[in-house]
Amino acid sequence: MDHVMRVHGLAMKFAEKENADKNIVELAALLHDVDDYKIFGQESARHLTNANRILDQLGADPMTKRAVVNIIQTMGYNKFLEGIRPTTLEGMIVSDADMCDAIGAQGILRTHAYNASKGNPFFDVNLDPIDSHVDANAYRAAKTTHSVQHFFDKLLTIPAILMTGAGREEGALRQDIMVHFLEELFREESAQKWSDHLQNFLKKS
Structure with a gap:
């Protein structure tokens, strides 16, 4: 729930800056994870069973419901x-x-x-950096061996794919912090190969 509320807070701040429909933004932000496949399964995620049910219970009009579901x-x-x-x-x-x-x-x-929670270390200085995954199948199949590799696989690539001025x-x-x-x-770890990998990664991005 903490994640949802943080997303809601950010989304409402972005909506203010971008002059967007705050009602639709708020509903989508609050409901975006209620059919998470990791918790509710693929069927619920595919049909958005919970999101549709909640929107019906709230009495959302058809246009609002379509916008939120989309x-x-x-x-x-x-x-x-x-x-x-x-696209909106x-x-x-x-x-x-x-x-x-x-x-x-x-x-x-x-x-x-x-x-x-998976028993993986945060950083293993003895491992070599590996190239990031480039497609959905490779990303899903990848087994992260330590947290730092995940920064290169995903986290450091996110700022480049944000779509709004407020988001960017x-x-x-947040990129600077990471x-x-x-x-x-x-x-501190005297991990020169990882330091070099980071600088090369940033030059390419």
Whole structure:
């Protein structure tokens, strides 16, 4: 729930800056994870069973319901890898807010918490950096061996795919936080090959 509320807060801030429909932005932000396939399964995720039910219970008009459902169906990093992206301003805003919550200080904390739950270390200086994944199938099949690799696989690529001015502004701030963190981590660990990898990665992005 913390993630949802952070996305909601960011989305409403972006909506204010971008003069978007705040009602649609708010509904989509609050409902964007209620059919998460990792929790509710692929069937629910495909049909957005919970989102549709909640919108009906709220008495959303057909146009609002279509707009919100369309946003949820077209946002997310996996959808991006498949070439699917929101086309409305409101959709771009909620997508940007969701992606921004994956990076910056929150991104560092979330990545560490997830990998720790899987028994993976945060950083293994003895491992060599590997190239990032380039498509949805490769990304899903990849097994992250330590948290730092995930920065290169996903987190550091996110600012470049944000779609709104407000999102890109926030993304740039969060990117700086991650880069500075990694630079200091690699310095303290005397991890020159990783430091070089980071600089080369940033030059290409």
